[in-house]
Amino acid sequence: MFTTEIEQIPERRTLWEQTAQRLQTLIANGTLAPGTRLTENALAEQMGVSRAPLREAIRHLINVGLLVSEPYKGxxxxxxxREGLHQLYEYRTGIEQMAFRSLWPxxxxxxFADLDHRQARLLEAIDDGDSALAIDRELELHQWCYELSGNTLLLDAWTRIKPHLRCYFVLHQRAHNRAGPARQSHDSxxxxxxxxxxxxxxxxxxxHMKQGFDQVIAHLR
Known part of the structure; x- marks a missing residue:
């Protein structure tokens, strides 16, 4: 009972972290399309935030690679x-296999109960047809192996590629015309x-990492 109550306490985030999360969502759902140039003033007004937290959020997303800063271009x-997605696939496969080697003993x-709980939450989002939540829950399920591994470097690597995976999962949903993964996709x-x-x-x-990957690649124009 006590554990359940602790889990229900919402995560506290600073304003710039909240802004970064909102920007990630806008990028992931295609509102801010790939290649879009960001105008700080217009974006701050659109999001209803001051420029200081927006700058911090942009700096963070540049560091994780979702935004690109170009000299004299903004x-x-x-x-x-296609090349970037192939690199993401290879990198993610490698670090997840490393996490499994570490967690195995x-x-x-x-x-196992924790893993089942994460799977149940994912299925709940799929059944509700909530595509954004399904992406979050799928990432949450896969994070299990990095947390259990106890390897902070692996967990940090996972954290850094999560924004990229969120965008990839959006492409995956569009390529397969469904909200989230198939219900049975994580059973095995x-x-x-x-x-x-x-x-x-x-x-x-x-x-598992290869599931639907070729269809996503073909979906890219």
Missing amino acids: VRVLELT KRGARS YIEHAKGESLPAALDFIEA
Whole structure:
């Protein structure tokens, strides 16, 4: 009971962090299209924030690679390319396999219950048809392995690519014409995460990351 109450306490974020999250959402849902150049004054007015937190948010999104700063040209939204998505796929597959190697001896009933809980929350979002929430919940499910690994460098790497994955998942939804992943798409992932064979889990991760990837690549113009 006490744990449940703790989990219900909302995460507190500074104004610039809230602004960065809103910008990520605008980029992910296509409101700020790839390649769009940002005008600080207009964006601050549109979002109803002062320029100071907006600058901090923009600086953060430049650091994580969602925005690109060009000398004498200003700031623009990152353009997703086939080459960039291939690099994202390879990098994400590699760090998730590393996380599984680290977490494997740390698994137990509590960690499995946590994974099941994350899966239930994802299914809830899918059933509700909430595409944005489904993306958040899918990221939350995959974050399980990085948290359990106990490797802070891996968790930091995951945190840095999450904004890119959020944009990728939006493309994935559009390419497959659905709100979020298919209901059964993570059943085998969870089965392997709880299984007895690490090599089988590592092989499956590579296959899982590849699901629908070619269709997303073909969807890019």
